Amino acid sequence: MSTPPPEPLPFPESLCHRCAAPPRYVQTRTSTFIMCPLLPQKYAPQPVRACSLFVARPPSAEE
Numbered sequence: 138m139s140t141p142p143p144e145p146l147p148f149p150e151s152l153c154h155r156c157a158a159p160p161r162y163v164q165t166r167t168s169t170f171i172m173c174p175l176l177p178q179k180y181a182p183q184p185v186r187a188c189s190l191f192v193a194r195p196p197s198a199e200e
């Protein structure tokens with residue numbers, strides 16, 4: 138289950154935003170965290186610029 142991307146996007150240059158994983162956005166009162174469902178540690182250091190698990194999300198899955 139994913140949550141909709143927040144506005145503004147945290148680390149907009151991150152690969153995670155375009156990933157088919159898909160990431161979940163965990164929001165607190167002051168921050169938004171990008172949680173990866175594939176990584177054992179769940180939270181990759183952001184911004185992710187390269188990831189061996191990245192698979193581009195199909196255009197139809199985008200808004």
Ligand code: SF4
Pocket residue numbers: 152153154156157158159160172173174175176181185188189190191192
């Ligand atoms: S697989 Fe990699 S690029 Fe995709 S959401 Fe997880 S950390 Fe981000």
